[in-house]
Amino acid sequence: MDNSRVEVDEEKCAGCLMCQLRCSFAFTGAFNPLEAYIYIEPPITGVRGISFSDECNECGLCTRVCAYGALRLKSE
Amino acid sequence: MEFYGYAGRILYVDLTTGKIREQELDLEVAKKFIGGFGLNAYLAYNLIKPRTNALSEDNVVVIGAGPFLGTTITGASKVMLTTKLPTGVVGTCSGSIKFGAMLKWAGYDHVVITGQARRPVYLKIFDDIVEICDAGDLWGRDLYDTTDELWERHGKTCSITAIGQASENLVVPSLALIDKIGHWGRSAGAVLGSKKLKAMVVRGTRGIKVARKKEFTKLTGDIIKRSMDYKYRDGWVDWGLMYYWDRWAGAVGGAQSKNFRELYPADKVYKSFGPDAISSKLNKTPIACASCTSCDKHMVEVKEGEYAGLETYYSTIFDLALFGLAWNVTLEEKVKIHDLYQRYGLDVITTDPMIDWAIELFERGIISEKDTGGLSLNHNYDCLAELLEQIAYRKGFGDVLADGWNGAIKRIGKGCGQYAVVVKDASPPLDLRMGFGTDGLDGMVNPRAQVARGGSPTLLSADVPFDLFKKWGEKVGVPKEAQSRIFVPDQPVNIARATKYAENWMSLFDSLGICGRATINRLYNDRTIADLYSSLTGIGLTPGEIVQAGERAWNLERALCAREGFGRKDDKIPERFLKEPLKAKDKDLWLQDYFRTKERFTKDDFKKMLDDYYDERGWDIPTGIPSKNKFIELGLDFAADDLEVLRKSYE
Numbered sequence: 001m002d003n004s005r006v007e008v009d010e011e012k013c014a015g016c017l018m019c020q021l022r023c024s025f026a027f028t029g030a031f032n033p034l035e036a037y038i039y040i041e042p043p044i045t046g047v048r049g050i051s052f053s054d055e056c057n058e059c060g061l062c063t064r065v066c067a068y069g070a071l072r073l074k075s076e
Numbered sequence: 077m078e079f080y081g082y083a084g085r086i087l088y089v090d091l092t093t094g095k096i097r098e099q100e101l102d103l104e105v106a107k108k109f110i111g112g113f114g115l116n117a118y119l120a121y122n123l124i125k126p127r128t129n130a131l132s133e134d135n136v137v138v139i140g141a142g143p144f145l146g147t148t149i150t151g152a153s154k155v156m157l158t159t160k161l162p163t164g165v166v167g168t169c170s171g172s173i174k175f176g177a178m179l180k181w182a183g184y185d186h187v188v189i190t191g192q193a194r195r196p197v198y199l200k201i202f203d204d205i206v207e208i209c210d211a212g213d214l215w216g217r218d219l220y221d222t223t224d225e226l227w228e229r230h231g232k233t234c235s236i237t238a239i240g241q242a243s244e245n246l247v248v249p250s251l252a253l254i255d256k257i258g259h260w261g262r263s264a265g266a267v268l269g270s271k272k273l274k275a276m277v278v279r280g281t282r283g284i285k286v287a288r289k290k291e292f293t294k295l296t297g298d299i300i301k302r303s304m305d306y307k308y309r310d311g312w313v314d315w316g317l318m319y320y321w322d323r324w325a326g327a328v329g330g331a332q333s334k335n336f337r338e339l340y341p342a343d344k345v346y347k348s349f350g351p352d353a354i355s356s357k358l359n360k361t362p363i364a365c366a367s368c369t370s371c372d373k374h375m376v377e378v379k380e381g382e383y384a385g386l387e388t389y390y391s392t393i394f395d396l397a398l399f400g401l402a403w404n405v406t407l408e409e410k411v412k413i414h415d416l417y418q419r420y421g422l423d424v425i426t427t428d429p430m431i432d433w434a435i436e437l438f439e440r441g442i443i444s445e446k447d448t449g450g451l452s453l454n455h456n457y458d459c460l461a462e463l464l465e466q467i468a469y470r471k472g473f474g475d476v477l478a479d480g481w482n483g484a485i486k487r488i489g490k491g492c493g494q495y496a497v498v499v500k501d502a503s504p505p506l507d508l509r510m511g512f513g514t515d516g517l518d519g520m521v522n523p524r525a526q527v528a529r530g531g532s533p534t535l536l537s538a539d540v541p542f543d544l545f546k547k548w549g550e551k552v553g554v555p556k557e558a559q560s561r562i563f564v565p566d567q568p569v570n571i572a573r574a575t576k577y578a579e580n581w582m583s584l585f586d587s588l589g590i591c592g593r594a595t596i597n598r599l600y601n602d603r604t605i606a607d608l609y610s611s612l613t614g615i616g617l618t619p620g621e622i623v624q625a626g627e628r629a630w631n632l633e634r635a636l637c638a639r640e641g642f643g644r645k646d647d648k649i650p651e652r653f654l655k656e657p658l659k660a661k662d663k664d665l666w667l668q669d670y671f672r673t674k675e676r677f678t679k680d681d682f683k684k685m686l687d688d689y690y691d692e693r694g695w696d697i698p699t700g701i702p703s704k705n706k707f708i709e710l711g712l713d714f715a716a717d718d719l720e721v722l723r724k725s726y727e
Contacts, residue, residue, distance in 0.1 A: 014313075014364035014371050017174070018300075021148050021367065024283065025293075031147050032181060032283030034233060044173070044255050044363050044375065044389075045232040064297075065148065067304050067369035068313070068362070 005058040006071055008050050013070035015043040019062035026061055038062050080287035081143040081613035082106060086119075087184045087206060089199060091271055092133060092191030096206050101185055107615050108711060110622075111142025111185070112156030112176070113168055113586035114629040119188060120158045120166055121632060121715060126639040130162040130263075131246055131270035133192035140186045141176035142589030143613055146284045146366070148296045150303050151596030153177060153365035154589045155254070158633075162248045162263045162480060163501035165523040166636035170586060173258040173373075174235040175278060177366040182280025189271065198275040200230070203282055211274040215244060218419035223256050226277050234279045240421025242468040243269035248480025248501070249426035249467075253418065257363060257373050257389040261423040262502055262524050263480065287614030295608055299599050303369040312595050313362050315351055316372030317394035320594075329660065332507040333401035335432040336497045336652055339510075339660040340401040349396040349407060357407050360393065370595040376411065383408045388415040398505065399428045402435075403455045413460055420468035429503035430477050430484065431463055433496055442490050448473040497650040499525040500642070508649070509658040509665045512677065513540075514571055514578040516670075517685060521575075521647045521700075523637045532578045534571070534670060545569045552581040553602035553623035558692070568671040572688035576627075584626030628710045631702050634695075635715050638722050644690070644700030649682050699726045 020033030020040060028035050037056040041049035050070065063071045077084065077100065086099045109118040116138045123136045137159045144152035155176025158168040179187065182203050189199075193208070196215035200207045214222050219240035226236050235255055242250035243265030250265035268274075286292045303309065311319045333340040347353065354360070357379055364371035374393050378386040388411060390396075400410060417424050437443045438453035445452060449472040453459060466474020476487050481501045485493040497503060502525035508516045513534020519525055533540055533548040546563050554562065554577045562573045585592055588609070590600065602619035610616050617625070649667075654677070657664035667677040674681075690697045694706035701723045707716035 014362045014368075016364035016368050016371065017177075017366050018148060018369070021146075025148070025286070025289075028283065029289075030283030030285045032281060034181070034279075034281045035283065042174075042232055042255075043361065044257065045227055046387075047232065065300055067300070067309075068364070 007074045010048040014068045018065040022065045083180045086186040090191045091193040110587040110625045112140035116140040116158040117632040130160040137189040141179045145589040146177040146180035151591040152589045167524040169260040169264040171254045171258040171260045172365045173255040174366045175254045178235040178278040183282040193272040201278045219421045238275040239265045242421045247478040249423045251423040288611040291611040335436045409457045426503045513670045514575040517575045551601040572685040573692040576692045580626040583630040
């Protein structure tokens with residue numbers, strides 16, 4: 001699913017999983033990255049990819065913890 | 077029972093019987109012996125019988141992921157492995173990337189592996205589904221290839237620990253790699269090899285709960301912001317430890333080469349292996365461990381030439397400027413050699429100095445082509461590549477080096493040991509003659525020898541001013557009464573006594589699971605650590621109590637080693653550091669104290685340093701064994717009597 005509020009630059013992702021951690025904490029009540037509404041292909045495995053599930057409500061929490069510039073809020 | 081911060085379970089896997097069971101975490105024990113270093117040491121003390129053969133069925137591997145792992149606490153990715161190492165000590169190796177976090181998400185704080193499989197196996201942990209799987213088709217394959225195959229088989233969200241051929245062949249200086257990049261080094265790989273455990277694959281979806289969410293979110297949010305606002309962060313992410321090049325080069329002037337005989341000057345290192353050379357010849361991609369906002373790992377790709385397209389992984393690309401400086405190789409060849417190290421699963425920190433040493437023995441005529449099967453030992457690419465293969469497969473002369481320092485010195489004989497720069501069967505990665513601070517002394521007394529631990533106030537820097545030392549002391553919780561012994565105005569800081577608190581701090585980091593890199597370490601003090609622990613787990617600990625948990629764990633590991641016969645006699649400085657200068661172009665660098673108050677640092681100075689260190693620790697000064705009183709003070713009553721018996725046996 002596309003995200004109308006979040007600008008994605010997959011090439012910058014270092015794979016720290018902070019976005020998945022923050023998302024799952026907000027929406028499942030626990031740190032559980034594989035249950036998050038955002039999914040990261042681990043760059044160490046040689047693949048690149050950031051995607052959002054249908055449940056994502058575009059809250060933008062993931063952009064607040066991305067330290068590598070892979071996720072940014074689109075300018076209004 | 078509901079657990080917060082902790083996953084709440086310990087997994088036990090017996091490879092001999094195939095029996096798998098789990099046990100609920102006892103929180104009373106877990107808060108006293110915290111996480112990857114603390115509870116690992118406690119479990120090891122109870123499970124590893126003294127004098128166990130490291131490569132036998134009786135040895136036990138304890139893996140621990142501390143309470144901070146698997147959360148948004150910045151830099152919390154350290155996963156620890158404690159076992160009897162083939163070097164003779166019971167030691168704890170520190171790995172990273174996502175293995176520990178995945179274990180937590182799968183519902184386990186610790187994994188205890190006992191026994192020995194009859195055939196090669198790998199362990200699969202997918203939440204509650206834990207299986208010992210056949211690894212017959214993986215045995216003999218290199219470490220990267222094994223990891224790729226398991227990612228293909230089980231999906232790329234898994235975290236994978238694997239060993240290469242060196243560990244399969246029980247090579248002492250071998251390692252296991254987590255996701256191809258995180259190290260469990262210093263011969264931990266050989267222990268896994270002896271158990272015929274080729275790999276571990278983990279994937280978790282059970283999650284980790286937080287006791288006080290609002291407070292925890294505020295605390296972690298502030299730390300993330302501080303990390304991102306740090307003015308050097310972007311440069312660090314680009315270059316990692318190498319970003320501090322100027323400080324490092326200015327402080328120490330270069331790095332050791334040729335078996336700790338010569339200083340390879342910083343300008344030459346820069347030209348061959350510095351940031352400009354790397355940028356022109358390699359593409360590099362930053363790789364982060366779980367929850368890390370300022371990563372230091374890189375995947376690199378050679379741009380052109382014979383090795384164009386070669387992809388390999390660096391735990392830190394600073395390794396390029398630290399190891400193998402005597403090699404007559406291009407940057408691309410150096411990357412290829414690193415790739416061989418990684419694929420075979422050889423530990424460069426010990427293996428590289430051993431090769432340097434063997435070359436010196438060859439130059440001195442102590443060994444000849446008769447001993448090496450016709451191989452003329454030198455620093456050229458072909459010789460190095462041949463030696464690495466021989467070591468990994470225990471072929472020819474490589475079989476001698478594969479036995480590690482103690483084994484090789486014994487097999488070669490002829491007084492070769494006098495040229496070996498070795499501490500407790502391992503090599504120091506840093507030369508004390510370039511600066512002998514708290515990290516240097518830690519390297520002499522640490523069970524795993526010097527490991528270039530972060531968190532030390534003197535690591536990679538010279539002449540730290542008095543005020544900064546004091547600030548560091550306050551941050552890591554040095555008690556007031558101890559400050560009066562360490563920080564005396566108008567006198568040099570007492571490095572020996574300060575070492576205790578540097579070690580306790582890193583012991584606490586290892587326990588909780590926080591990385592020791594400078595960019596992470598700077599984010600925390602004793603108060604933030606205590607607040608994070610309390611809000612995450614719901615267990616209230618004061619700053620003093622949590623710092624003491626670090627001290628308790630360090631003392632228990634010391635006791636584990638004392639049971640193996642280690643003590644003051646093993647806390648020694650390599651003779652070459654004491655007797656010879658490191659030869660630089662225009663000067664000789666002799667060993668000096670950290671503040672360079674005297675021209676030469678002598679054996680007597682080291683004796684005084686050890687006396688002060690043991691005294692500060694509350695250990696028995698003649699033997700270096702923790703005293704009964706100290707153990708009772710730390711709540712380690714169960715081990716206090718054992719130590720008393722050991723201490724008396726020295727009398």
